[in-house]
Amino acid sequence: MAAVSVAEAQEKLDELIDRVARGETVEIVRDGEPVATLRAPERKPEPARRKEPVDLERLKAIRDQMPVQTESAGEFMRKVRDGERY
Structure with a gap:
C-alpha cells in the first residue's frame, strides 16, 4: 500500500484515482498518521x-x-407534447 501526504494527495488526486482504479490501495497521511484510505469499491456480483x-x-x-x-x-406524442398530460 502506497502512502502519500495530504498535500501530495491534493496535488495528484487524478493520478491517485487512476492507481486505485488499477487495484492499488493508497493511504493518505497527515503528520505521519493515516487519515484516509483510497481503494476501489467492491464489485457486486451480477444477478x-x-x-x-x-x-x-x-x-x-x-x-x-x-x-x-x-x-x-405520432398522434399520441403530439397530445403529450401539446399539454394533454397536464
Whole structure:
C-alpha cells in the first residue's frame, strides 16, 4: 500500500484515482498518521440470469387481452407534447 501526504494527495488526486482504479490501495497521511484510505469499491456480483425459457404462448395470450391502440404513436406524442398530460 502506497502512502502519500495530504498535500501530495491534493496535488495528484487524478493520478491517485487512476492507481486505485488499477487495484492499488493508497493511504493518505497527515503528520505521519493515516487519515484516509483510497481503494476501489467492491464489485457486486451480477444477478443470476433466468434459466427457464420464456413461455411464448403465455405472452401471446397476455398480448391478445390488451386493447388495440387506435391512434398512431405520432398522434399520441403530439397530445403529450401539446399539454394533454397536464
